[in-house]
Amino acid sequence: GKGNHRHFMMKEIVEQPAVIGETLSSFFNPRSRTITLPDLPFDWKDLPKITIVACGTSFYAAMIAKYWFEKVADLSVEVDIASEFRYRNMPLREGGLAMFISQSGETADTLAALKYAKENGQHIGSIINVEESSMGRESDFVFHTQAGPEIGVASTKAFTCQLVTLACIAIDAGVQRGVIDHEEEARLCAAISEVPARAAEILESHVNIKNLAEKIFEANDILYIGRGTGYPVALEGALKLKELSYIHAEGYAAGELKHGPIALIDDTVPVIVVAPSDPYFEKTASNMQEVMARKARVIFLSDAAGIEQLGEHAVGSIELPSVDPFVAPILYALPVQLLAYYVAVLKGTDVDQPRNLAKSVTVE
Ligand code: F6R
Numbered sequence: 563g564k565g566n567h568r569h570f571m572m573k574e575i576v577e578q579p580a581v582i583g584e585t586l587s588s589f590f591n592p593r594s595r596t597i598t599l600p601d602l603p604f605d606w607k608d609l610p611k612i613t614i615v616a617c618g619t620s621f622y623a624a625m626i627a628k629y630w631f632e633k634v635a636d637l638s639v640e641v642d643i644a645s646e647f648r649y650r651n652m653p654l655r656e657g658g659l660a661m662f663i664s665q666s667g668e669t670a671d672t673l674a675a676l677k678y679a680k681e682n683g684q685h686i687g688s689i690i691n692v693e694e695s696s697m698g699r700e701s702d703f704v705f706h707t708q709a710g711p712e713i714g715v716a717s718t719k720a721f722t723c724q725l726v727t728l729a730c731i732a733i734d735a736g737v738q739r740g741v742i743d744h745e746e747e748a749r750l751c752a753a754i755s756e757v758p759a760r761a762a763e764i765l766e767s768h769v770n771i772k773n774l775a776e777k778i779f780e781a782n783d784i785l786y787i788g789r790g791t792g793y794p795v796a797l798e799g800a801l802k803l804k805e806l807s808y809i810h811a812e813g814y815a816a817g818e819l820k821h822g823p824i825a826l827i828d829d830t831v832p833v834i835v836v837a838p839s840d841p842y843f844e845k846t847a848s849n850m851q852e853v854m855a856r857k858a859r860v861i862f863l864s865d866a867a868g869i870e871q872l873g874e875h876a877v878g879s880i881e882l883p884s885v886d887p888f889v890a891p892i893l894y895a896l897p898v899q900l901l902a903y904y905v906a907v908l909k910g911t912d913v914d915q916p917r918n919l920a921k922s923v924t925v926e
Contacts, residue, residue, distance in 0.1 A: 569913045571714035571806075575899050576765055578719050582892075583758040584708040585723040589730055592755050595748040597730045597737075603702050604685045606738035609659050611638040613684070615647045615675045616663040617923065619717040619801060620724060623663050623689075625794035626891045627728040634736035634750065634888075644671035645926065648678055656683040663728075664688065665712055665720035666922040667695020674926070676700055689727050691720045705731070714914045715921050716805055718899050721798070722761070725892045729754055753886035757893065760883045764896045767880065771897055774861055774878040775904035778832045784809055785823060785853075786898070787816040788836030789846050791891035795836045799898030805916050806906035816849040829857040834901070835876075836894055837864045840887035847872055863897055 567573040589599050612631065614624040621643050628639040642652075644662075648671055654660070660679035664672050667690040676697055680686050688701040691709050698704045707723035733750050736742040742750070778784060784803060786796035797813035804811045814823050816835075827833070833853045837846040847868075854860055854875055862869065862876035865884040873879040880897045882890075906913045 569714065569903075571716060571718060571903055571913050574712055574714050574719045575896070575903065577710070578722050578896065579758040579762040579765070581709045581719050582722055582726050582761060585726055586730070586754065586758075588706075588708065590751065590755065595751040595755070596744075597734045597747070597751065599731065599734050600703065602687070604657070604659060606635070606637075606735045607740075608657070609637060610655065611640060611658065613640045613642070613654065613658065613660045613679065614663065615642050615644050615660065615672060615679075617644050617669050617672055619721050619798060620663040620665060620672075622794040622798045622801070623721055623724040623728060625797070626725060626791045627732060629791045630729055630732035630888070631735060634732050634742055635739050636741045637735060637739065644669065644675040648675040654679060654682040654684055658684045660684040660686055662686070662688040662697055662701070663724055664695075664697055665691045665709075665717050665724075667692045667697040668922045668924050670924050670926045673697055673700070689724050691723065715916055715919045716802055716902075722892055722895055725895070726754065726757060729889065729892070750886070750888055753889045756885065757889055760885055760893055761896060763883055764893060768900065771880060771900045772904045774880065775901055775908055777859070777877055778861065779807070779809075779905045779908040781830060781832050782810060783826060783830075784811040784832050784834065785826070786811065786813040786834045786836065787819060787846070787849060788813075789816045789842035790840060790887075792836040792838065792842065792846065792894065795891050795894045795898060796834070798895060799834055799836070799902065802899055802902035803905060805919060806902045806913055807909045807911055808917075809905065809909075816846045819849055819852065824852065824856065827853050827856040827858045829859065831858055832861060833858040834861045834898070835863065836898075837862065837868055838882065838887060838890035838894060839865050839867050839884065840890060843868060851875075861901075863894060
C-alpha cells in the first residue's frame with residue numbers, strides 16, 4: 563500500500579535513503595571503505611571502452627555513469643538510448659563490455675539492444691531492479707538494485723539505486739585499472755556511504771520545495787540546465803516534470819544555451835539551475851546570470867556556499883548538503899523529483915499513472 567502517503571510516488575521518493583543503503587550494502591564495506599563486486603567474466607584492464615544502453619530515466623543514469631567511468635577509471639564510455647542503438651548496427655569489438663540499465667528488466671528496446679550486443683561478442687552486464695526478468699536471464703552478470711517494487715510509473719527510487727550501483731562499479735573499475743589508489747577509493751567510498759543520510763536531510767526540506775512549485779506550476783515552458791553530471795540531472799528533472807505535470811520542459815547542458823534555447827527565455831519561462839559546488843560551478847553561474855539578464859525566473863539548486871554566492875538573485879533556492887561532487891548527482895535527483903511531484907499535485911494530474919504512459923514498455 564501507500565502507507566501514509568497520498569501517492570505511491572511520494573512513498574517511493576521517501577524510501578530512497580533506506581533503499582539506497584540497502585543497495586549499497588550488497589557490495590560496500592563501510593568499515594574498510596572498500597567495494598567488493600561479484601566476480602566478473604572479464605578484466606577491467608583489458609577493456610578499451612564500454613557501452614551502456616538504456617531508455618528514459620535509466621538512460622540518464624547511464625549518462626551520469628559515463629562521467630564517473632571516465633573520471634575514476636579512465637575508461638571511455640559510449641552511451642546510447644536503446645531504440646537507436648538496436649538499429650544502427652554499431653561495430654563492437656569482440657570481448658568488449660556492454661551494460662544495460664533497466665528498472666523492469668523487460669523494456670523491449672533495451673532487451674533487443676542487449677541481444678544485439680550478445681550476438682556481437684560482448685560481455686553482457688545488467689543493472690535491474692526486478693528480481694526475475696527477461697534481461698536478467700540473457701545477461702552474463704546482473705547487479706540487482708534493492709529499490710523494492712516501484713509502483714509509480716515515473717521512476718524515482720530505482721534511478722537513485724541504479725546510480726549508487728554504477729558509482730560502485732566505476733570505483734571498482736578505477737581500482738582494478740590502477741587509476742585510483744586505495745586512499746582515493748576510501749575517500750570516494752566515504753562520500754558514497756554518506757548518501758543515505760544526506761538524502762534523508764534533503765527529504766526534510768519538502769515544504770520549501772512545495773512552496774517553490776507554486777511559483778512555477780502555471781508556466782507553459784520550463785528549462786532545466788546543468789553541467790557535468792548536473793546535465794543529466796537537468797534532463798531527468800525535465801522528464802519528470804513533463805511526464806507528471808504535462809508542462810513542456812527541456813533539459814539542456816548549460817553551455818548549449820547560447821546555441822539556441824536562450825531565444826526562448828523571457829519572464830514567463832522559469833529556469834531550474836542545477837549547480838552543486840564543483841569545478842563547473844562558475845561556468846553554470848555565468849549561464850544563470852545570462853538567463854536572468856533576459857528576465858528568466860531562476861530556481862537555484864545548490865549548497866550553502868553556492869547559495870551564499872548567488873542565491874539572492876534567484877526567485878527561489880533549494881539548499882542541498884555540501885558533498886563530494888562525485889555523489890552530487892545522486893542527491894540532486896531528489897529535489898527535481900519532489901519539484902515535479904508538487905507541480906503535478908498543484909495541476910491535479912494523475913501522479914502515479916500519467917496519461918499515455920506504461921510502467922513497463924514491452925512493445926517498441
Ligand atoms: C521515467 C520513466 C521511464 C523509464 C523507461 C525505462 O520516469 O520511468 O523513462 O525509465 O521507460 O524503463 P526501465 O528502466 O524499466 O527499462
